[in-house]
Amino acid sequence: MSKKDLIIKYGLKGTPNSGLIMATFGFFVGFAAVSLYGPVAKNFNNVMHMSGVLLGLLVAAPNLTGSLLRIPFGAWVDRVGGKKPMLTLLFLSVIGMAGLTLVLYFYYPEKISIKMYPIIFIFGLLSGCGIATFSVGIPQTSYWFPQKKQGFALGTYAGLGNTAPGIFGIILPVILGAIGLTGAYASWFLFLLTGTIIYLFFANDAYYFQLIQKGVSREEAIKISKELGQELFPSGKVIESLKISAKVPKTWGLVVLYFISFGGFLALTAWFPTYWIELHNVGIRQAGLLMAFGFSLLASFIRVYGGFLSDKIGGEKTAIISYSIVFIGAFILVFTNQFIIALIGEITISIGMGIANAAVFKLVPKYVPNAPGGASGWVGGLGAFGGFVVPPLLGIFVDLFGKIGYAKGFIVYMLLAVIGIVISVLLKKSSQGV
Template identity: 30%
Template sequence: MTGTPTPTTGAQPAASLRGAGLNLSLATLAFAVSFWAWNLIAPLGVRYAADLDLSNGEKSLLVAIPVLVGSLGRILAGALTDRFGGRVMFPVLLVVSAPFVVLVAVAGRNDSYPLLLVFGFFLGIAGTTFAVGIPFVNAWYEANRRGFATGVFGAGMGGTALSAFFTPRFVDWFGYLATHLIVAVGLLATAALCWVVMRDSPRWSANHDPVAPKFLGALRLPVTWKMSFLYAVAFGGFVAFSTYLPTYLKDVYEFDLTGAGTRTAGFALAAVLARPLGGVLADRIGPRNVVASSLAGTAVMAVVVAFEPPIEVPAGAAFIALAFFLGLGTGGVFAWVAALAPPERVGSVSGLVGAAGGLGGFFPPLVMGATYEVALEGYGLGLGLLAVVSVGALLFAWVGVRPTSGGPGASNSSRPGS
């Protein structure tokens, strides 16, 4: 059988695992740098809105558009990773993303909203690296350590925190165009490092099946649809807040660009730290318990945030708690994916589930922008919808995925295809 990774029995020879930590670190770095690029427009959304005199809906579309390609592109990226491996796919995607970082800057300097949308759309390529990393790190670790591995790799979504914190400051320190050039050079340098140092696991073997049948095969697995729904809520919520929070903080609390970016970075960092914890806890107590706790906490905190608690401490604590629960859920869901997906379809299933998560982050900013107008310049309606969806996902996590036996936290898992 070919695929990613090949199932094994018994303990692996020590040599076969040598380099696991290094390659996990490189994959996490590549993911973080690519996510910085993917989230490059959102921290400057307030600036674009002012310079281009954008409506709330236009502003929402601009910050959300990179998420679209970053989501749908994960389907193809995951399937290609099954065939070519992460050592090839990471550098390729990083290199392809770099020109669009610069083109976004060109569009912004020329005050062209249409070009910002076009180049922002292709900037989404940077967000597809997630579907590369999941099968790549899975192949380096035993089944009972994959929650840890995918959780650590997933912490690379902290690139959104880096972007939120540093991008506005870089613009102040170095200038608008120079900031984009710095990020583009960072992508290329990381690509070169991965090409030279990164290696695929000795347990990985290429799957040369045609992409379309693999894609259809993954779609036929009920586990793909179940995990896609849960990930759309957890990761989609994180992406939506990471991209839209600077706008939210300006509208509700009147923060400037740098102040909103700093607080958005804190939000993203809390989710980043919670993600590996979700993976580790899933290894110990089962992913169902982790995901259920995440969704319950998300629903409660969405309601709290909807009441617009005063700054600084009450509002800050509420958003940090919300981010923590969302991050916990992203780690828990992908620990579930790593445990349940057939080994030869890890890349394809990861791509589909990752795409669902990204799409889950594409629509909420549009909904928030629309409901802001409907609710007379308030976000309570949009946050109420998040609470309702989280409760629905919580019920599904308990009722929609049947339990099975065997392994850590097995009573909180399910068989692939169950």
């Protein structure tokens, strides 16, 4: 029976290309929540009068759920396919955005005070669920493509989806200037709702999962799917993979490295707009542009080069170089309040983080060959947790030193970079025994 006949017989939908497009689309729609509060934090702070720590917690709120939910939702894909987990995360994000929009509509600006901080924080947590779509889209995409096309498919997925925070960092302040804070979030809510509906109607799981949902046995579903070109299938050993990888000490070293690079990336995507506004007195729109082009988009795109460099000279050497670049960028930012020099520091730290993000995942299968999937879950989920932990630490320096604390806070990144260099050197020394 031909492929076309099999598809018609079983009523299967979608193609690998459409699967990639919709997975990337769903990730893009949800991942934008990284920029939920960062570009407009000043607007909230003007009416809520938050301390530096509370401000840091608020801009980081979406990253808490966006990181910790990656592990269970990524594992869920192996059982039911990607569509249901992706829709669940997007739906939770829609609830968060709806709640935030309603709070702003009824209370902003006159009736909002620090007393409303908990509810705004909670809606930030819900909105941040969309950030966790990353771990859903990776296996969702992988199941659609044969091994020889995995690099292209996953590179396209991660590269394009990762641009969402940068793009929204540009768009949100523009909309803010045109229709105000409430209108800006109402527009975001409509975008998120529309995107979720589009995903609902046009996304499809890989053929294996569609067949399972139609009642076909696992063995038969695998047989039919192989005839249609699918090569990867769930092993049903996700929990076991997590357990095995958790017992490997180097897994936790990689978690720390990704906590610094990707967690640090998420943290600064949310924090940089506030940094530019408060320390350098630029407008909200200009701060969004500086964050997007000087940091977020640059780090996303240079991650591709980081993968190439890791293949060429090894992940350990690449990591040592990249964390050294992060240290240099942070050093520059600590000791300057001059705009041009600070911009050079931002670009430098962006390059280091982008390259490091690729280097870490180059090392995962090398050091945890028996359970790379489980290790990726720990590294991706707990590593992204840095996006929640770091901004409040930066806020402490603001509370201690006032305005100049926005610069001094990058001491945190200097220390993190040193930790990253030390771990990378230790991994390199041990690599001959791997």
